[in-house]
Amino acid sequence: MLTQKVFLRKTKRGNILKIVREHYLREDIGCGSVACGRCDSESTRPLQKDFESASKVVEHAHYIVPDTNIVLHQIDVLKDEAFRNVIVPQTVIQELRHRHAPAYNSIREMLAIEERHFYCFVNEHHKDTYVERLPGESANDRNDRAIRRVVGYLQSHLAEQGLSIEVVLLTNDRECLNSAKKEGLTAFSLKEYVGGMGKPELLDKISIDADGSSEGDPVTNKKKFMYPEHLTPIALQAGIKSGRLRSGKFMASRDNYLEGFVCLGDNEDESDRVLIQGLMNLNRAVQDDTVVVEILPESEWVCPSSVVLEDEPEEDDKVDEEDDDGDEVEREKKVEKALKESKTEKGVEKMPTGKIVGILKRKWRPYCGILAPSAIKEATKHLFVAAERKIPKIRIETRQAAALTGKRIVVAIDSWPRHSRYPLGHYVRTLGDIGDRKVENQVLLLEHDIPHQPFSQAVLNCLPKMPWLITPLDESKRQDFRSVPTCSVDPPGCTDIDDALHARSLPNGNFEIGVHIADVSHFIRPHTALDREAATRGTTVYLVDQRIDMIPDLLSSNLCSLISDVDRFAFSAVFEMTEDAKVVGAKYCKSIIRSKNSFTYAEAQARIDDKARKDEVTEGLRVLNSLAKKMKLKRMENGALNLASSEVRFQVDSETHDPIDVKTKELLEVNSMVEEFMLLANKSVAEFIYNELSHCALLRRHPVPPVGNFDPLVRAAATRGFDIQVDCGKHLADSLDRASIDTDPFFNTMLRMVATRCMSQAIYFCSGTIAKEDFLHYGLALPFYTHFTSPIRRYSDLIVHRLLAVAIGADATYPELLDKVRVQNLCNNLNYRHKMAQYAGRASVTLYTQIYFRDKNVLEDGYILFVRENALQVLLPKYGMECTLYVKDKPGGQQRIKVPFTYDAEKCTQTAGDVTLRQFERITVRVSLDRTNIQHQKLVVELVRPHIPGFSVDIEKPMEVDEPRNDGEPEKKKTRAV
Template sequence: MPVREKLFIRKSHRGNVQVVAREHYLRKELPCGALKCASCEKTGHGKAQGRVSEASVLVPDQEAVLRQADLIGKVHPALSDLLFLQSVLRVVRSKSADVYEQVQSMLTTTMEGKRAAIFSNENREETYLHRSHTGESEEYYDRNLLIAAVKWLNQHWTSIGMKAIILTDSNASSYLEEDVPYVTVKKICEDHHELLELYAEHDELPEAMDIESSNENRSNPQKTKRPRAVYPDYLPERKAKAGIRARRYFQGTYHPSAYDVTEATVTVCLEPKNKSKRTQVLIVGRENQNRSIDGDVVVIELLPKSEWRFPSNLAVDQEAADIDSDSEEAEVTLSGSRAKSEKLKAADRDPSPTGRVVAIAQRNWRPYCATISEKSLKGGETALCVPIDRSVPKIRVRSRRISQLIGKRVLIIIDKWDRTSIHPSGHIIREIGPSEDKEAETEVILIENGIPTRKFSDAAMGCLPVESWRVTEEHCKTRWDLRELTICSVDPPGCTDIDDALHFRRINTDEVEVGVHIADVTAFVGHGSALDQEASERGCTVYLVDRRIEMLPSLLSGNFCSLQGGEERLAFSAILRMNNNGNIKRSEFGRSVIKSKAALTYEMAQNRIDEARKGESQGKPTTDEVTKSLMGLAEIAKKLRARRMAAGALILASPEVKFKIEEARDEITDVAMYQVRETNRMVEEFMLLANIVVAEKMLKHFPQCAMLRRHPKPSEEMFEPLIRAAKSAGFDLDVSNSKRLNESLAEIEKAAKARGDEYLGTLLRIVATRSMTQAVYFSSGEVSDPEYLHYGLAAPVYTHFTSPIRRYADVLVHRLLSACLGYASLPMSLQDSQRMNQYAEAINQRHRCAQYASRASTLLHTVLLFKRQGDKLEEAARIIRILGNGLVVLVPRYGVEGIVHIDDDAKARVDETGSAMTLKDGRTLRVLGEVKVRIRIDSAPERMDKVIYELM
């Protein structure tokens, strides 16, 4: 096997110049990718085993793959056979991981009507070119590699009658010169109009424009007028990087503000000495935002101090801020839209620094769900799309069938954003469905939140046990046999994925034994298996109003892992021996086989307890074993809860409501408050206890890589809005620690109830919950000990152990616990704290997305409910925040919140602290105060239906 030496000259971090030598082996037997080729090896060595068979095969070049990935991936007769060159894929991978992944899946999966193969041209002896290191540019070398490969392929394939054609998306002059067959993507699109909407527009290379103009337009050069630039140009990368080093420019991620799209923030570190101190820089106005979209990593320059300002407290929609015109036609002033901004001046605060975007370090565009706006359609094939995500600007797209797509939800990718165009331009990937259709809207919610809706892969399904799987004697020998114990589960009604069950046994007069039995998911999901992979990508089960997207296939989640009543199941048990006050004397963990005696709902369990208590008070002893243990559990739970409260655990609240769904019509008829029973609290108490005990155990064995959950202690500043809100309602709140906070919240609730205000306490709790950060998973090695604290539960260490069917974190915890107990060795990737933290971060992300999705789904269904109830819906609402031009209100009955816009002519003024607003008609609105609002639905096809709240 011949070997070539490749030499690179590289500059190291310190700026030293190094010479790197790498070997490069050339082979003769590598497959050329053709199915019928007799001289090459039949099967490849890697994952890509596809072969091409048509007479003409397209060989895309790097520009074609990078720009037109969606088009190339389309199943279409004109694009049926594709051969990817190794040299092209190398460049694609280095430029865009996302596109590379797309190509990878094309190469590794078999599709009807599409054949894709790989040809390792750089390692094949005949097609390898040596790169001379005398100033040959990389692009030139890559292009030569491609030409050499295609030339060789055409020669190699003559005997089998196949032809390789370069598929290009840039100027083809060099292919013309070299006399290799090529076709441009544009040509294919022109021949096949249905592909046109997938075609990604891009800037023509100046070279190509020259050629065209020299051929056609030389006689009248005035005709091609240059469009006006609307945005300032970006700095070249080199200059931007030098500027960052010199601390003239700063780099950070761009996020538009949630209420006002004309304002965005970039969090950067302004002081080099204090790396941990981050400052939020405001980017105000389109020109300063300079074509940035949410998530982009941008390079900013600070504006002079005279232009620093306060964050706006106005609510501005994309619609209000948008200028509805095409850049080519109208001249527009970009800063005009926000002339009347009102500043909330607080004397003790300095204005925030402002800046402008000078360059983009990295685009973070993703596929966006959007709707084609009817207004923008002026005949022709282009239209503007309105993304569902309010922080994304409208996108211009082109399609032949644009008129059919009006009012439909489509998935769009942004291709480019020129400085001459107000809006970015993109192309449609696919049609989702009509707007206002429940299915389509639900899919939009899932896509926008990045929740995978695909089915489980065949490989993952292959990891499942057979349908006839049963607990065998073998299981009972290697596990604790707890089938005789009186175990029962208590869950919400209709729950099919029962992952926890409890038992209670009195040992003697002083001691009791409580068992927490959790479904043993890891017995079915081996580490690193395809199923495990899939589950870890999903991260958790997502609950929407009318469906759930499961983390594990339903055979496991609804059957083998679910601890159903009367069925023998594998479990992971925590047996806790405690005294009558609930103090743990001894805890043991182990794998077990259990047989739940009853799967109860909260209501059923509560009824049993209530009846038994009534019976006992009348002198009738309880005979039923399940009821007896339920009573024992309830007794202990009360003590546990009291102790937890004394330690300073918080009672939090959320405005969520429960939908009453009419089964027959699949319609939501009404909403109701969640009812919290004693049994809910009882189960919660034991789950918390089990989680804490497991967390302690895990931390003892794996101090560096335990998967824990923490809830950071909120800072004083974070509570400021809460304290102000309480003050405006006439109460003082003590936030010095969680215990005091909980106590003072309880006092206020009591006092408010005495005043006849039933909801104030809950409302304050909602505001309190909002002012805290969310609890997150983390790896114990990445955070210092005191930060392990779970503030809300007042637990020094905490983890999630009890729901492995629907949370991936629990699966990892189960694996860690198994390793603690010596059942299995800990997989290598879990032994590394950083890797563990990556898992944690990914799970946190998925949890957030799941939460957002389920909220969006709730909102969608609430809107449907409002729609059915018609226009005349009037409800009491509570003010939770006062803005410069409106109020943020919460409607307790429906658990929804929104903005009430107050026009300039109705509004008088907002007081200094932002806690009260006086209207023209003399009414004063206070934070937490009650107002009556009229709710109506504003439906416009181009966006999600909007709930409009009006003050009465």
């Protein structure tokens, strides 16, 4: 059977086209039920024949037909195992595909799981269920009518065969529900249906409407509006087009919940930002939302606040009551008033300030966290506290608060109405007990959007068959370096060895230097499941106690890893260098190597220092080390920056996996040696692929920071009498080198840490998308730079290998890599994955540091890294962590600190009595773990020296700490480095 769809379309030139599309209707589309005797026996039949009713609201066994909004907004409910024998009309699938990709993917996954008994009924091509759109009928109404037609057809289809199986429509649309009942169909709202299932936890998963009420509940109009109304989409687009409004990504502040920034346009380096201050101006924006901002008149511009402010609920918060937001609003007004009255640091220029007037795209996702404790046991409304401080608290309704106490749970945001202080959401699932290490790691991975599922069978099928051997054909296509004295130098315990080096003398007195990089591109071919998975993951993620690999272990730790004494494929960059480290020639080739040794940094350093060692590998290391020193000196003379950060390593109990000691990372000469040759390879490959493929090279740039970014650094150095020049990278590097105090060797390190905070983030980009003058890598002072040396753990390097292979004719052309738009889209994902991996690694260190201090109360030396108006940021070098030492109470809160401190923004000091605390000053603090906030446990520091009466702690009186959690006598511990 054939029908036709006819419609008119206007072209760009103004012509009118008549388009006719044929639509085929069939009679042989099965209903999907095993019980059916009419449908073709060969048709798919996932629906069960004999089963119990899932809900008491329906007496007989039944199949469920959800409408589009149920699948779109209530997917967390449908994912529950209690929902089986579900018929999803094709109309719903098509709507989801265009409206919401995550829900579309979720329903497809459920359709593929045989045990769930989900079935897609192709109603749009069935002659008895296809419906035409009526004149004047909206597309939504037509689709609702099509879904009701499916329910009616299937009900009569089964009843005519004498089967006692009902077909039930689930919809929260009142008009659709009323129409279904008028047509004699069995229909319920989701809340009615789930209420009869005897599973109260499912009721918690029901999403909340934008009006603030659960589906099926009347909407109250008594609540007062708290936030300004968002502009309509038409008004937002008109404002953006006229230039009156600007759009960008919202970035919440970690230090002050009443402050955030909007990064305008697609600005990856976040240099073009608008400051947003106050709840009304933030206007319900959540981290990473795409928002529209109206920039205020310049007379209303302000500086970022110097106050550290956390959104911590008061003890008398009534989160279970409907009208609890009234007191919240009054308290927030007091806090905002105090915030406006706070001092700003002298010399800081006011920045563009604005207010958010609309949301273009929400970036909501499931959030991990805990329920805030409630004073009323019978309460059903609770506040959810997210693990990520940038996410506001979420109000949810749950009847299982007692069971969720002490658990890590996942919550989704449904809406944020104007009358609610916090967004409204619903419970999704429970992860496990708070404090359980596996649960905490899962939270960490979920919160940073780290793909960590086991590799699928499709990915594993792409791996080479074992045993893997090098064939004569492989040898004929590659340069043989197996006889060359090559070695690798890596951290202890490293199994994914990306790089190896060699150095040997040439007859002309120069040196041949080989930088050999694992040839991962040989094993990962484009368009395979393995390639798609690696592109999605983007990078390997390193946590304290585990590694989340980008590619399967067979490749990362075996076939690609350049382990010693086995033949391995490599992509080699071979340089001819003079004795003074000048590069006079370079070539790139696919190769075969056999590494002679796999050294740790300490082992390689010992080899170099042992004068008795005269073997060719050791001599090669000495040549490499000598050249690296000269290369680094030249690099610094050209203006490269030598910045600083704190890195620590934990000693972990091999049985309990608890951290028992922590040490700062020790840097040796060989660390710098390896770094210099990796930089040499990266910058050489970058220039080469740009010259060969100028429109599609994947490069890495470090944008020049705005001069204003360096204000904290300039003021900090000025307090100690140093002048920091920031007009160019060379002057900055020279200024940092001069800013040294003989009596305080750590001062220069801290100054470089402050300089690091002033920098923009380095990002990947496609060379054909920006001007050549913007390619600069500011920190390295290089005009071209890329990542080539770590393809086992970075997908960017794998792409660079493919581009280089094309440039030297060693591999076929990759058409998708010649499209600059596709390459830039790839770069955007890589930038996101790289950033999230960094954050996850830092969060893992924070987690283990907290575990380490769980039962400790120790005195440590620290340094004041930053002086804020109400707090000091204290650096603990031994642990590589910063802690906040509050010297003033929270604005608008209760008075707890009795000692008055005076803040001097110009001198970066806090003074109490005759004691002045200065930036970079060394102090002694007592360090412990604050467990009062279960969600955001944190290290707290209390001042010991210098002593301030009434503020400093008395070290003669030890602080009470929680009892240790481990039971019984301590056992003898075995340790391993992580």
